[in-house]
Amino acid sequence: xxxxxxxxxxxxxxxxxxxxxLLAIAKKLGTPAAVFIGGADKAEGAAADLAKFGAEKVYAxxxxxxxxxxxxxxxxxxxxxxxxxxxxxxxxxxxxxSAEGKEIAGRLAIKLGSGLITDAVDVAxxxxxxxxxxxxxxxxxxxxxxxxxxxxxxxxxxxxxEGAGAGTVEQFAVTISDAAKAARIVASNPRQxxxxxxxxxxxxxxxxxxxxxxxxxxxxxxxxxxxxxxGASRAxxxxxxxxxxxxxxxxxxxxxxxxxxxxxxxxxIQHRAGMQTSKTIVAVNKDEEAPIFELVDFGVVGDLHSVLxxxxxxxxxxxx
Amino acid sequence: MQEGAFPATTMNIVVCVKYVPDATADPRFESDNxxxxxxxxxxxxxLDEYAVEQALQLKEGTEEEVTVTALxxxxxxxxxxxxxxxxxxxxxxxxxxDDAIAGSDAIATSLVLAKAVEKVGNxxxxxxxxxxxxxxxxVVPAMLAERLGLPQVTLxxxxxxxxxxxxxxxxxxxxxxxxxxxxxxxxSVTDQSGExxxxxxxxxxxxxxxxxxxxxxxxxxxDAGEVGLxxxxxxxxxxxxxxxxxxxxxxxxEDGSGATALVxxxxxxxxx
Ligand SMILES: Cc1cc2nc3c(=O)[nH]c(=O)nc-3n(C[C@H](O)[C@H](O)[C@H](O)COP(=O)(O)OP(=O)(O)OC[C@H]3O[C@@H](n4cnc5c(N)ncnc54)[C@H](O)[C@@H]3O)c2cc1C
Ligand SMILES: Nc1ncnc2c1ncn2[C@@H]1O[C@H](COP(=O)(O)O)[C@@H](O)[C@H]1O
Numbered sequence: 001x002x003x004x005x006x007x008x009x010x011x012x013x014x015x016x017x018x019x020x021x022l023l024a025i026a027k028k029l030g031t032p033a034a035v036f037i038g039g040a041d042k043a044e045g046a047a048a049d050l051a052k053f054g055a056e057k058v059y060a061x062x063x064x065x066x067x068x069x070x071x072x073x074x075x076x077x078x079x080x081x082x083x084x085x086x087x088x089x090x091x092x093x094x095x096x097x098s099a100e101g102k103e104i105a106g107r108l109a110i111k112l113g114s115g116l117i118t119d120a121v122d123v124a125x126x127x128x129x130x131x132x133x134x135x136x137x138x139x140x141x142x143x144x145x146x147x148x149x150x151x152x153x154x155x156x157x158x159x160x161x162e163g164a165g166a167g168t169v170e171q172f173a174v175t176i177s178d179a180a181k182a183a184r185i186v187a188s189n190p191r192q193x194x195x196x197x198x199x200x201x202x203x204x205x206x207x208x209x210x211x212x213x214x215x216x217x218x219x220x221x222x223x224x225x226x227x228x229x230x231g232a233s234r235a236x237x238x239x240x241x242x243x244x245x246x247x248x249x250x251x252x253x254x255x256x257x258x259x260x261x262x263x264x265x266x267x268x269i270q271h272r273a274g275m276q277t278s279k280t281i282v283a284v285n286k287d288e289e290a291p292i293f294e295l296v297d298f299g300v301v302g303d304l305h306s307v308l309x310x311x312x313x314x315x316x317x318x319x320x
Numbered sequence: 321m322q323e324g325a326f327p328a329t330t331m332n333i334v335v336c337v338k339y340v341p342d343a344t345a346d347p348r349f350e351s352d353n354x355x356x357x358x359x360x361x362x363x364x365x366x367l368d369e370y371a372v373e374q375a376l377q378l379k380e381g382t383e384e385e386v387t388v389t390a391l392x393x394x395x396x397x398x399x400x401x402x403x404x405x406x407x408x409x410x411x412x413x414x415x416x417x418d419d420a421i422a423g424s425d426a427i428a429t430s431l432v433l434a435k436a437v438e439k440v441g442n443x444x445x446x447x448x449x450x451x452x453x454x455x456x457x458x459v460v461p462a463m464l465a466e467r468l469g470l471p472q473v474t475l476x477x478x479x480x481x482x483x484x485x486x487x488x489x490x491x492x493x494x495x496x497x498x499x500x501x502x503x504x505x506x507x508s509v510t511d512q513s514g515e516x517x518x519x520x521x522x523x524x525x526x527x528x529x530x531x532x533x534x535x536x537x538x539x540x541x542x543d544a545g546e547v548g549l550x551x552x553x554x555x556x557x558x559x560x561x562x563x564x565x566x567x568x569x570x571x572x573x574e575d576g577s578g579a580t581a582l583v584x585x586x587x588x589x590x591x592x
Contacts, residue, residue, distance in 0.1 A: 011494050070490075070499050071462060071472060098493050099458065099475055106459030107466040109427060115553030116427065118457045128557065134347045134454075139560045146553035182471030183505070186487070187498040204591065226591065244477070244491055244512055251367070251450065251511045259591050269343050280589055281568075282582070288570070295565055298585040302573025310579030315592055318583070
């Protein structure tokens with residue numbers, strides 16, 4: 001079986017969950033082969049974790065010449081591995097649908113002369129993909145028809161599968177062109193952890209909008225009682241109440257949790273684009289005409305500043 | 321100051337603007353599974369307005385002579401996207417229109433855009449939006465950089481010029497980075513980069529007299545067989561409209577009844 005290359009998404013060697021999801025998909029398409037671009041001292045540890053989730057092979061690429069530059073060198077790494085991978089080439093190349101992942105995929109598609117599909121939420125055995133488009137109003141099935149399918153997959157699209165792979169580490173030496181080093185990263189500030197679950201991965205998301213009036217304590221209180229991540233509408237982000245990293249919607253994150261609780265959010269199409277595929281949707285809004293109520297499984301017409309603290313207290317009481 | 325002591329340098333910015341179906345007008349697909357770009361009202365992609373704004377700010381932030389060219393690839397009506405950019409303050413427009421382009425994927429679109437950028441010539445900055453509001457792939461700027469062999473400083477929430485370099489702040493998933501490249505380069509900006517201006521009355525009147533070129537594939541030296549639906553490297557096999565969500569239960573909060581009902585619902589679904 002041909003290899004399916006999975007570009008590992010990690011922070012300093014710590015593999016992030018979406019990569020394990022990709023390995024589960026890769027198993028359906030061929031032999032999962034992870035591509036780890038990182039510090040040489042981190043490769044063995046990462047490979048052990050990747051093997052646990054089914055990686056048969058781990059290409060270890062020392063990032064000395066890659067880190068410090070934007071996107072282009074990683075596309076060259078994948079190109080070189082793909083071209084070295086047997087006469088047929090890999091069966092597919094899977095990349096997490098992050099901003100960076102999509103840009104790597106874009107450049108790689110041109111380099112390899114391969115078709116590209118972004119933001120897949122499912123990939124079938126035959127490589128055909130499912131995407132959710134137009135703010136979640138349509139489902140699209142598509143397939144790459146030319147070259148090695150390059151597919152970027154949204155986080156949470158598959159369940160990671162534990163099941164040991166060989167995890168054989170192969171050191172892969174790459175040559176990065178000068179052109180690929182033309183965009184330099186001159187500063188990097190890691191994002192501070194909030195202590196709450198990561199937004200894109202959380203099973204429950206509690207979000208707040210302009211209706212919070214800038215006071216997110218009621219939203220955060222409910223989130224913590226439910227063990228949820230906190231999200232925000234663009235209005236709340238533009239007002240400076242929450243960082244952009246918590247924005248949900250077309251120009252923020254897409255979430256698809258088991259439960260989404262929208263508070264003081266009207267439900268504009270651009271916000272829906274980021275949460276419409278949530279399994280269960282709940283809203284608290286004082287305007288009964290708010291479009292968000294068209295989406296909900298359960299809605300409360302009321303003031304979030306009284307409904308949420310009362311609900312939070314009730315949940316705490318039930319838990320104890 | 322002696323004339324010519326500081327020869328006027330010129331800077332060329334091409335801003336890529338896409339004409340997209342209005343997101344609030346229920347975009348849909350045609351029977352061949354391509355996006356309906358005719359039957360649904362269209363407009364300049366709102367996310368590309370941010371790119372136009374930053375192009376104009378780069379122009380306004382220097383004494384140099386700067387030409388901002390708005391470029392679109394799309395059907396006849398797509399010229400509206402260019403017109404809007406001209407009204408906002410771009411200096412000239414280029415519309416690439418050719419029936420053979422219909423149904424192109426991002427790969428072919430980036431090819432046509434790259435050839436058009438080369439046709440404009442001597443370009444220092446190709447500025448794009450963060451994503452088209454219809455396809456939302458966020459790949460065309462990276463593809464353009466790849467095709468043109470230029471550095472990419474993309475997805476900037478802030479953009480700043482330092483002599484012949486552009487620096488952007490990039491708010492990633494796990495970190496905020498500052499990325500620098502030397503011109504010529506490809507840049508893209510997010511909707512965090514600063515509100516886009518509205519066209520003024522003066523701008524709208526002035527736009528009518530601005531140069532606007534229409535090119536066919538032949539003008540760009542692109543073979544019709546390289547673009548369009550039939551040669552796309554990926555194919556849409558099926559599009560399905562999402563069934564409307566079944567109406568949920570909505571209660572009015574009266575003296576705390578809303579919270580009780582809410583907790584009851586969450587418990588019934590085993591979230592507590
Ligand atoms: C190109 C583009 C991209 C965009 N991308 C995004 C995106 O990614 N994410 C996003 O969210 N938006 C996005 N938007 C903006 C979007 O169109 C809306 O403007 C935004 O979602 C509105 O946020 P909101 O619902 O918090 O505010 P509003 O629309 O002002 O709604 C506030 C709601 O709070 C309710 N309310 C007020 N007080 C209370 C109270 N005390 N208790 C309960 N309810 C109360 C009101 O009834 C109202 O329904 C985008 C727009 C454009 C043009
Ligand atoms: N047909 C087009 N005409 C002009 N610019 C485009 C076109 N398609 C994409 N772009 C540019 O590329 C950016 C990203 O598009 P996309 O990769 O399709 O999400 C857009 O914001 C535009 O700046």
